[in-house]
Amino acid sequence: MQTISLKLVTIVSESVLTEQLVEAIKRLGATGYTLTEATGEGSRGMRFGEHPGENVRIETLVGPDVADRILDLLTADFFPNYAVAAWVVDVQVVRGGKYR
Amino acid sequence: MQTISLKLVTIVSESVLTEQLVEAIKRLGATGYTLTEATGEGSRGMRFGEHPGENVRIETLVGPDVADRILDLLTADFFPNYAVAAWVVDVQVVRGGKYR
Amino acid sequence: MQTISLKLVTIVSESVLTEQLVEAIKRLGATGYTLTEATGEGSRGMRFGEHPGENVRIETLVGPDVADRILDLLTADFFPNYAVAAWVVDVQVVRGGKYR
Numbered sequence: 001m002q003t004i005s006l007k008l009v010t011i012v013s014e015s016v017l018t019e020q021l022v023e024a025i026k027r028l029g030a031t032g033y034t035l036t037e038a039t040g041e042g043s044r045g046m047r048f049g050e051h052p053g054e055n056v057r058i059e060t061l062v063g064p065d066v067a068d069r070i071l072d073l074l075t076a077d078f079f080p081n082y083a084v085a086a087w088v089v090d091v092q093v094v095r096g097g098k099y100r
Numbered sequence: 101m102q103t104i105s106l107k108l109v110t111i112v113s114e115s116v117l118t119e120q121l122v123e124a125i126k127r128l129g130a131t132g133y134t135l136t137e138a139t140g141e142g143s144r145g146m147r148f149g150e151h152p153g154e155n156v157r158i159e160t161l162v163g164p165d166v167a168d169r170i171l172d173l174l175t176a177d178f179f180p181n182y183a184v185a186a187w188v189v190d191v192q193v194v195r196g197g198k199y200r
Numbered sequence: 201m202q203t204i205s206l207k208l209v210t211i212v213s214e215s216v217l218t219e220q221l222v223e224a225i226k227r228l229g230a231t232g233y234t235l236t237e238a239t240g241e242g243s244r245g246m247r248f249g250e251h252p253g254e255n256v257r258i259e260t261l262v263g264p265d266v267a268d269r270i271l272d273l274l275t276a277d278f279f280p281n282y283a284v285a286a287w288v289v290d291v292q293v294v295r296g297g298k299y300r
Contacts, residue, residue: 036236057234087292089289089290090290
């Protein structure tokens with residue numbers, strides 16, 4: 001099976017930011033995303049939320065440039081003001097062209 | 101801690117395909133899987149679903165051969181017909197023997 | 201975008217263990233975690249649960265030492281007695297200092 005390498009960007013934030021974050025990642029070049037309800041506790045001593053659905057877990061498969069742009073935006077506009085966490089993983093996909 | 105490397109295959113699809121996909125990955129050699137309700141938007145301009153639970157996120161820890169077989173099957177039978185996305189990540193596990 | 205490498209540890213277990221596992225990973229050095237409701241089937245022929253929420257998916261971003269300690273604890277205290285699965289992935293994060 002021939003695969004290509006892409007970036008999976010995962011963002012965890014308060015649910016109220018979902019629409020704002022989805023609009024942002026689409027504007028930066030993401031063509032798809034997956035949302036999952038979550039809860040948790042932040043690494044800054046802030047509670048993320050105690051009930052399922054208070055947080056959202058956003059995943060998007062993108063190329064390295066779009067991943068960088070998403071991290072840049074999070075760093076500039078979200079990390080200073082909100083309980084948002086994000087990480088990037090190298091993944092292999094079959095149909096890379098769909099996620100560029 | 102001694103670990104071995106395995107593949108984590110994640111599949112996101114419409115929920116109606118859950119049983120069909122789970123049967124398929126088990127037939128191809130997966131011995132365990134995790135299901136999470138999700139929603140999202142596909143990379144082909146198709147909406148995955150707008151309410152939690154309309155999509156499913158399937159994760160399975162497998163060896164590289166089984167991962168290849170799963171990607172082959174998705175490519176042949178699912179990608180042409182359904183809004184299905186899939187990616188593979190290298191992971192480290194302790195008890196590798198359980199996931200072969 | 202300047203990133204640093206961390207470990208994303210994912211644990212899937214019966215929901216009844218959530219509090220016990222969260223306390224354990226915090227005691228071992230994790231400063232944040234994300235919880236997602238899940239279901240699934242274990243790799244040891246044990247059913248994890250058939251309804252959403254019967255299982256929990258715990259994610260935590262940690263340094264390599266804390267990741268090792270979590271795997272050690274799971275191996276000693278959880279794997280022998282419970283249907284628990286765990287895997288570790290290398291991830292890139294922007295604000296590494298928060299997750300140490």
